Amino acid sequence: MLGFVALMALLPPVRAVAARAWGVVGAALAASRAAEGRERQVAEYARRYGISTELASEIESAARAEGLDTELAFRLVRVESAFREQAESPVGALGLTQVMPATANELKPGISRAELLERRTNLRLGFRYLKQLLAVYDGDQEEALTAYNRGMGTVRRIRSAGGDPANGYADLVLGARGGSPVNLVRHDSAPAPAAPLHETAPTRLPSGF
Numbered sequence: 001m002l003g004f005v006a007l008m009a010l011l012p013p014v015r016a017v018a019a020r021a022w023g024v025v026g027a028a029l030a031a032s033r034a035a036e037g038r039e040r041q042v043a044e045y046a047r048r049y050g051i052s053t054e055l056a057s058e059i060e061s062a063a064r065a066e067g068l069d070t071e072l073a074f075r076l077v078r079v080e081s082a083f084r085e086q087a088e089s090p091v092g093a094l095g096l097t098q099v100m101p102a103t104a105n106e107l108k109p110g111i112s113r114a115e116l117l118e119r120r121t122n123l124r125l126g127f128r129y130l131k132q133l134l135a136v137y138d139g140d141q142e143e144a145l146t147a148y149n150r151g152m153g154t155v156r157r158i159r160s161a162g163g164d165p166a167n168g169y170a171d172l173v174l175g176a177r178g179g180s181p182v183n184l185v186r187h188d189s190a191p192a193p194a195a196p197l198h199e200t201a202p203t204r205l206p207s208g209f
Contacts, residue, residue: 045074051083055119059096062123068131072141075173076130076148077123085119095119097126145170 038060046056056074063073080098081087093100094116104116107125115121133144136152147155149169158165 041070045070049074049078049083055083058119059123062120062127066124066127066131068127072130072173073123073127075175076126076145079169079172080126085122086117095122095126097122097129099126099129103129141174142166142170145173 042053042056042060045051045060046053049056059073059077060070063070077083077096080093081096083096085096087096087098088094089098091100094104094113096119099116099122101111101113101116104111104125107128108115108121111121111125116125130144130148133147133152134141137143137147143155146165146167146169150165150167155165
């Protein structure tokens with residue numbers, strides 16, 4: 001009997017079925033490990049920024065869905081809104097990522113103010129916009145962040161005049177000279193007073209983005 005089982009195991013169809021089964025098991029284990037890793041990461045971000053695990057999970061999930069670096073995503077939300085979901089700037093930028101309604105309408109035509117203030121929608125659109133700006137500026141984080149803050153039109157105009165559009169905003173997000181702007185205390189979540197947010201309404205993204 002044992003000899004028959006051993007013989008069957010050597011047959012190609014049996015080996016193929018076994019290989020597929022092991023593949024499914026391996027994929028399930030990998031997915032489980034990845035999920036556990038994300039849970040640990042979310043818990044660490046929640047602790048670091050002094051926010052709820054639920055909000056940290058939403059930010060991580062939105063960043064992953066939009067293909068944006070997770071660390072950059074958290075830093076952006078920290079500076080833009082200090083993690084306040086109903087934040088509104090003097091010029092009308094809304095929500096956690098302070099998306100301008102005109103920009104949101106470009107990304108999701110017909111979106112309402114209420115929809116833009118919804119946590120998940122706001123995160124997805126803000127991260128999507130920054131991801132697109134990174135593509136426009138060939139991955140230059142400082143330039144993309146400056147455009148996120150000041151508008152692409154302002155950046156282009158200043159560059160065309162031979163100037164530097166940097167206004168300190170990128171340093172607030174990235175940390176001056178590469179250092180982290182986070183000190184693991186709640187008061188550090190407050191946005192520092194820099195240049196006015198969203199100096200001008202952003203221009204349209206190039207076609208194809």
